[in-house]
Amino acid sequence: MKSRRLIASVVVGAALVLGTSGCALVSTQATTIPYSPADGVNVPDRSGPLQVRNALIVANDEGTEGNFLAAIVNATDDAETLNISFGEGVAAATVRVPARTVVSLGIDGEEPIFVEGLDSKPGSDLPTSFQSGDGETVLADVPVLDGTLDYLTEYVP
Numbered sequence: 001m002k003s004r005r006l007i008a009s010v011v012v013g014a015a016l017v018l019g020t021s022g023c024a025l026v027s028t029q030a031t032t033i034p035y036s037p038a039d040g041v042n043v044p045d046r047s048g049p050l051q052v053r054n055a056l057i058v059a060n061d062e063g064t065e066g067n068f069l070a071a072i073v074n075a076t077d078d079a080e081t082l083n084i085s086f087g088e089g090v091a092a093a094t095v096r097v098p099a100r101t102v103v104s105l106g107i108d109g110e111e112p113i114f115v116e117g118l119d120s121k122p123g124s125d126l127p128t129s130f131q132s133g134d135g136e137t138v139l140a141d142v143p144v145l146d147g148t149l150d151y152l153t154e155y156v157p
Helices: 002-026 150-155
Strands: 050-059 065-074 080-085 093-097 101-105 113-116 125-132 138-145
Touching: 050 080, 050 125, 065 080, 065 093, 093 101, 093 113
Parallel strands: 050 138
Antiparallel strands: 050 065, 065 101, 065 113, 080 093, 080 125, 125 138
């Protein structure tokens, strides 16, 4: 009789543990999913030796022109050039980044890249290509924002 109670309590305990933690056994942990914890996006590193972080465009209400902002990191011992293409009908841009430096477009005296001929209203994403060094061209969906947020107001063209 005593052994039945012991077995029953072990079974109930095991069922309770599995029932309350079963989802955690098979679901992905949210902390292992990469994401950009900012307004902009990070461009995958396969675009070359330069790393593009927090890329975004602050546009006018019509979405016809905007300012491209990003931090471009060069962790190499050589100066590198980043090639950026904002799509058909929009002029491409290049940014030269000295060795072992970060160029923050729109911050610390660095001018943002003015982009004319956009066809992307605030709230949309603009497919933009990035390439540096021997890296492959990578397409990233860069968010187009407006000046609603106080710290972006100064970047609205």
